[in-house]
Amino acid sequence: MSAVIEIAGLRKTFHTLRQGRRIAVDGFDLLVEAGQVHGFLGPNGSGKTTTLRALLGLVRADAGRMRVLGAESPERLADVAGRVGAIVESPQFFGNFTAHKTLRLLALAGGVPTARVDEVLEQVGLRDRGDERVKGYSLGMKQRLAVASALLKDPQLLILDEPANGLDPAGIREMRDLTRSLAAAGVTVLLSSHILAEIQLICDHVTIISRGRRVAYGPVAEVLAGFDQHQWQVRVAEPERAVELLGRAGLAVIPYHDHLVVTGVVDPELISRTLGEQGLWVRELTPLRPDLESVFLELTGDHPHPALPRQVDGAPPNDGVIDLDVRESREVDA
Amino acid sequence: MNLVRAELERLAARRFVQLMVLLLAVAFALTVATTLAGSHRPTPVELSRAQTQAADEVRNLELAHDRCLRIKAGTVTPDENDYLPRDCAQIDPALMDKLPSASDYLSGVFVFANEAEPLLYFLIAFLAMFGFLVGASYIGADLNSGGVVNLLLWRPRRFAVLGAKLGTLLGGLLGLSALASVVYLGVFWLIGEASGLTGRIGGAFWSSLAAVWVRGLVLVLLAAALGFALATLGRHTSAALGTVAAYLVVWELGARLVFQILSVTRPDRFMLSSYLAAWLSGEARFWDNDACSGDIAGFCDGYYSLGWAPGLVVLLALTAALTVGAFTAFRRRDLI
Structure with missing residues (x-):
């Protein structure tokens, strides 16, 4: 199978006056092949969104190599942008625009036929609410709109960062069915989510990131088997x-x-x-049998501690140092 | 092209832009209504009286000029009420830009030739403020809300995206400003025709008005680009507003005070407002405290002036520097 996303040795450090230097991604690797529904997991602050932003040219990487659909990113990203649908975190839209207008303007800017707007609104279940202003939308409806904007290009590669954010159980199920139907139609999907059960249900492959490094990757069944x-x-x-x-x-x-x-x-x-x-x-x-949640918690050192409030990734609640090298040795090859 | 079309639609659909256009329309309607209410077509009697007054005033000017020449020639002894310039040509009515006319002596009559320039200045001031605020909010709100990120996911070319935004802003603003000023002046010309006087609107009048109009349009575009650049650099609309407010308080007020205390020569040279005035009016004159402080016998002109050319250079250089800075920063910036 051909590689759709290749990231090798990605490194990104943020410098702020207040907090100084913070390593967000530290030599991270990711490989997503055509046709996969690939889960991308990691605790808060582990570098997931930074990785996706770097891949999509929104953040400048300090080091590393990235390719999307065979094109170097960010240098040649524009060549393939028309085939990549993406949402990163929770996209914001102008509250005074309707969903229809929002999508129409994006379609116009991207050179996509505006007839696609109605199709994607139908696809994400917003057909009857498309002429309402976005400011009246619930979080889940905004999320649906974000997914619609990613689908507008009829993409070969879909990158979804927390697409289930704010969705009710029925909405999560619809999103799952939508992802499956897109995958069945040949769309490669990279899905970042905190809902581990959801990832386990939808994804065939998974990459787990912790503190900016890959700690596990491969087919979901094999990753789980490695922890059995x-x-x-x-x-x-x-x-x-x-x-x-x-x-x-x-x-x-x-x-x-x-x-x-x-x-x-x-x-x-x-x-x-x-x-x-x-x-x-x-x-x-x-x-x-181990499930993805137990593997995730094991790998990321994110087990709840009864005596201490849990910290975001990068500040472990106990004094134990997570030995990433040991974890790397448990990785299962794809 | 598609990107520009989309940006133009986005710009026109913005609530703030619509509100400002509405405000412009309201201000326009109010000015028209009050002008119409306060103006009437002069009766023949009023016109005749005004013409007599204007002729008297011209005659007085001619007499004063004659007297000046005779005093200088030594044929008449000056009294304490005489105004004697260094050169009598300064008060020669034949050399004056504008002589008193009947329209100057008509009360309650709107005279287009007299009012067009101040009306145009008002419109330019509004449009410059409009341009700055719209320029700042257009990119500021987009950067803050993630709209730019959405767009970059579609068109991952930062220069093109920011350039399309700035180009659309300036193009749209130029179109709106040109249209608004033509309609604005056209309506007041009609008022002059129908319910007042148009006055002397010959070639000199129109060329002078056109010069103000062109300089005004350039200023509107510079203000918009400045707002856009400051908001891009600060990532927020309020960054542009804050910078201007800080500049006005710290430099235009605070530094001016310090310059005054330190007796700095010609402090107006260091103020942007001086160059703004010079550009907009063609020439700005400022008082030089030191010019007449030495042993000067006779007449001393303590004024110095700034022409439109240095005004344009300073304003252009500032706007260009900030715009280049904004594009450079945007190109390198992490959008998180």
Whole structure:
């Protein structure tokens, strides 16, 4: 498959008088291939939006190489801009313009037939509200308008930064269906979101960023598999005896108040056989597979800490230093 | 071209622009209404009286000139009421730009030839303010609201996008200003025709008015570019307004006071307002405190003047420098 987005060694440092020097992106790499629905995850302040802004020529990178649809960015970005639809963070629109006018002016500026305006308004569910002023829109409706503006160009590549912001559950589902239908039509989608379950449902590939560096990437299933500790949840009538029997068989068991968790077992038959041979019958045997949320929290060091308020990325709440090199070693190749 | 069309539509659709155009229309309507209400077509009697008064005044001027010549020739002894310039040609009615005319002595009659220039200055002042505010808010609001970012996602060419915005602004403003001034002067000319007098509107009048009009249009464009550049540099409309307010308070008022205390020679040379006045009126005259302070016998002209050329150079240089700065900053800036 051909690469649609390639970022290698992206580095960006912001300098402010008040806060001094702050590294936003530190040697970040990203590869999105044609046809992928690629999730881009990271905690607040991890460098997601800076990366997207640099890719789209809005922020000047200090170092690194970026290509979009084969064109060097930002030098030759204009050559492919007509095939790239993007929303970055929550775009703002003039409140006094209607959605229809907003899109019409963008279409005019971009040389897109204005007939597309009605099509995209229909696509994002704003057909009947398109002649209302944007200032009367809810956050979710503004988000739909932003997505409509990105779709206006009938893009080959769609970059969506938090498209589900402000959407209600039905809206999130509609956005998911829209993304899927676009992907099915051959559009490559790069989707940045905080809704991890959503990413897991929609995306086939994922890249996770933390403190400006890539900490995991690859097909979602493989990334998850890389964190699978082969754990099983077991319920039996006599848990204390089960702990003893499983321990004697060399298995690692963690007892909880109403169940046990057995770790490091590839084949669950071993558990049921070990217990069954001693007349202890298993009532429940459930695999504990990692989900994207647990992997994300594990990788980014973003686990909630009971005693401390959680800090945005770059200021960990505890004194532990996240060893990015260790995490890199756990990455799964695409 | 598409970008310019889109920008023109965006500019015209902006609420602030519409409000300012409405304000201009209201001010225009009020001026027209009050002029119409306060003017009437002069009766033959009023006209005859005014013509007599004007002829008397011209005769007085001629007598004063004759007397001046005779005093200088030593045939008449001057008294304390005589005004004696260094050269009697200064009060020669034949050399005066404008002689008293009947229209100067008509009360309650709108005379287009007398009022056109001040009316045009009023319009230029409004349009310059309009240009500055619209120029600043057009880019300031776009930068602040993310409109520019939206546009750059479509046209990732910063120079082209900013250039299209500035070009559209200046082109639109030039069209509006030209149209507004033609309509404005046209309506007042009609008032003069229908309910007053048009006065002496010969070639000299029109060329003088055209010169003011052209200088005014240039000033309007410079003001708009200045507002645009300052707001681009400051990323916000208020940056432009704040800069102008700060300049007026700190430099035009504060520094002028300091110059006065320090007895700096010709402090007006350092003020933008001097060059503005010089450009707009063709020439601005300022008093030089030191000019007549030495041992000068006889007449001393303590005034010095600034012509329109240095005025234009200073205003152009300032606007060009800020505009180049704005484009350079915008090209390098991180849009976050």
